[in-house]
Amino acid sequence: MDGRMASCLCGSAPCILCSCCPCSYNSTVSRLIFTAFLFLGVLVSIIMLSPGVESQLHKLPWVCEKGAGSSIILQGHIDCGSLLGHRAAYRMCFAMAAFFFIFCLLMICVRSSRDPRAAIQNGFWFFKFLVFVGITVGAFYIPNGSFSNVWFYFGVVGSFLFLLIQLVLVIDFAHSWNQRWLSKAEECDSRAWYAGLFFFTILFYALSITAVVLLFIYYTQPGACYEGKVFISLNLTLCVCISIVAVLPKVQDAQPNSGLLQASVITLYTMFVTWLALSNVPDQKCNPHLLTHFGNGTILAGPEGYETQWWDAPSIVGLIVFILCTFFISLRSSDHRQVNTLMQTEECSPVQEATQQQVVISEGRAIDNEQDSVTYSYSFFHFCLVLASLHIMMTLTNWYRPGETLKMISTWTAVWVKICASWAGLLLYLWTLVAPLLLPNRDFS
Numbered sequence: 001m002d003g004r005m006a007s008c009l010c011g012s013a014p015c016i017l018c019s020c021c022p023c024s025y026n027s028t029v030s031r032l033i034f035t036a037f038l039f040l041g042v043l044v045s046i047i048m049l050s051p052g053v054e055s056q057l058h059k060l061p062w063v064c065e066k067g068a069g070s071s072i073i074l075q076g077h078i079d080c081g082s083l084l085g086h087r088a089a090y091r092m093c094f095a096m097a098a099f100f101f102i103f104c105l106l107m108i109c110v111r112s113s114r115d116p117r118a119a120i121q122n123g124f125w126f127f128k129f130l131v132f133v134g135i136t137v138g139a140f141y142i143p144n145g146s147f148s149n150v151w152f153y154f155g156v157v158g159s160f161l162f163l164l165i166q167l168v169l170v171i172d173f174a175h176s177w178n179q180r181w182l183s184k185a186e187e188c189d190s191r192a193w194y195a196g197l198f199f200f201t202i203l204f205y206a207l208s209i210t211a212v213v214l215l216f217i218y219y220t221q222p223g224a225c226y227e228g229k230v231f232i233s234l235n236l237t238l239c240v241c242i243s244i245v246a247v248l249p250k251v252q253d254a255q256p257n258s259g260l261l262q263a264s265v266i267t268l269y270t271m272f273v274t275w276l277a278l279s280n281v282p283d284q285k286c287n288p289h290l291l292t293h294f295g296n297g298t299i300l301a302g303p304e305g306y307e308t309q310w311w312d313a314p315s316i317v318g319l320i321v322f323i324l325c326t327f328f329i330s331l332r333s334s335d336h337r338q339v340n341t342l343m344q345t346e347e348c349s350p351v352q353e354a355t356q357q358q359v360v361i362s363e364g365r366a367i368d369n370e371q372d373s374v375t376y377s378y379s380f381f382h383f384c385l386v387l388a389s390l391h392i393m394m395t396l397t398n399w400y401r402p403g404e405t406l407k408m409i410s411t412w413t414a415v416w417v418k419i420c421a422s423w424a425g426l427l428l429y430l431w432t433l434v435a436p437l438l439l440p441n442r443d444f445s
Contacts, residue, residue, distance in 0.1 A: 026113065027375045030122045031330040034100075037132055038326065038385055041096040042392050044136075048088035049396060086397045088140075090148050093393035095136040097158075100385040107378035113371050121378050152401050158390025159399075160417045163273070165384060166325050167425035171432065173328070174265035179257050197261050204264035211271040212236055218288055219278040225286035228278050231419055235274050238426045239267040245433050254436035266429045270422050272317070277418035279314040280399050282411055289314065289398075318395045322388070329384055 103121070110117050178197065185193035212232060219228045243263040245251060251258055281287040289312050399414030 025375075026122055028331065031376070031381060033125060034103075034382070034385060035326055035330045037099070037129075038096060038388060038392075039323075041092055041136075041389070042396075045089045045092045045392070045396055048092065049086075086400065087144070087148060089393055089396050090151050091139040091142060092136065093155075093389050093396075094142075094151060095132070095139040096389035097154075097386045098139075099132050099135050100382045100389060104379050104382035104386060107382060110374060110378045112373050118374075118378075149401070155390045155394045156399075156413060156417055158387045159394040160421055162384075162387040162391035163418065163421035164424055165329075165387065166321065167269070167421065167428060169325055169328050170265060170269050171262070171425070171429050174262035175257070175432075177265075178259055178261045182257060197259075201259075201261045201264045204261075204268045208239070208264070208267045208271050211268070211275065215271070215275060215278060219281070219286055221285055225281075225283070227415075228281060228286050231274060231277065231415075235270050235419075235422060235426075238423070239263075239270055242266065242426060242430055242433070245430065250437060251433050255433070258433060262429070266425065270426060272321070273418055273422040273425070276314050276318055277415045277422070279312070280411075280414035280418070312398075315395055315398060319392070322392055322395060326388055329381070 107117060107121055110121065112118065113122065181193045181197050185191070215232050216229070219225065220232070243260060246258055246260060246263040279287060279289045394414070399411075399417075401411045401413065
């Protein structure tokens with residue numbers, strides 16, 4: 001028994017879950033375990049951002065002790081403040097990003113599980129966990145200096161790219177949903193599927209209209225907040241335009257599966273991103289989420305400066321969407337060839353999938369389904385996790401920029417990044433609608 005456990009920790013991925021999850025593929029199990037590493041780091045970041053953690057650490061004499069002046073020093077000459085608040089989140093997410101970036105470089109051009117590097121990707125989990133812990137411990141020894149300021153801009157770029165990936169996944173999800181329900185309606189000759197599509201389309205548009213009203217109520221003021229009014233109005237106008245384009249006769253002829261369901265999903269997601277953007281406006285009159293406002297115009301994330309309250313409504317919803325998108329990346333490939341090409345995954349045909357299921361059931365354990373070719377790009381998957389690490393760092397710290405010591409300052413950078421991401425998503429969806437008309441010789445099925 002001990003030998004088998006050691007084999008599971010040091011060997012390939014399938015044996016880890018073979019006893020409790022027999023119908024599993026090697027590729028899926030490995031992605032789920034790496035995703036679990038990511039979620040473990042997120043959990044640690046959330047704990048370190050909790051306001052009660054600081055007071056509990058101060059009660060332990062062997063953890064923090066008073067140093068010179070009023071500074072709190074951890075035994076071993078680490079600033080205890082680096083274990084708390086935004087600095088802890090920055091270091092934890094730096095460790096996650098560094099861990100996945102190493103694998104991103106290591107797994108470049110792995111074509112099949114016969115490559116020796118595939119064994120590293122799909123096994124040796126105990127040692128990979130030790131590496132993960134080692135990088136995390138080392139990250140907390142990074143001197144304060146300009147680390148937080150520099151890493152903030154890495155987070156901005158990475159989070160913007162991850163928002164674009166989220167938008168691609170949302171568009172793909174909406175198209176797949178619409179196609180599958182239309183196919184079910186034709187196969188079963190039932191109007192219930194059409195009724196379902198109609199119901200969710202109306203629901204999503206109703207939620208979007210409600211979001212617009214609430215955004216105008218809570219994030220704008222008469223005679224002020226002109227930027228917020230422009231962002232809300234412009235995005236609303238763009239959403240109306242894409243909804244009209246989606247049902248134009250020429251678009252319907254080129255793409256029979258195009259419809260208002262996809263447009264309603266994109267509209268609702270655009271309003272969500274707009275909400276996230278407005279929650280970072282550095283003006284307390286236009287943003288109810290700012291926690292402290294001083295007369296000199298400096299905006300801090302809490303009375304102590306370093307206590308970053310991330311658990312407001314936009315951050316919690318953003319965290320939920322982040323978890324769903326990360327699972328989406330880890331568990332499935334798209335039904336559309338263009339999305340699989342973009343996300344570096346392969347679509348498994350129904351015949352191949354049925355054959356693999358039979359093999360799995362007959363063998364009663366997880367199998368290596370990548371002997372001929374990998375089902376996803378190992379390197380790109382880890383790159384997505386790097387971006388996910390940066391995005392969750394910005395989400396948990398409310399996109400506040402580190403200012404002076406123990407201060408977090410809200411800036412317009414976060415607002416423009418999110419608004420530009422929403423515009424990019426709308427343009428991308430518009431392109432999926434008009435591309436068959438502009439390029440009739442290309443296959444966009």
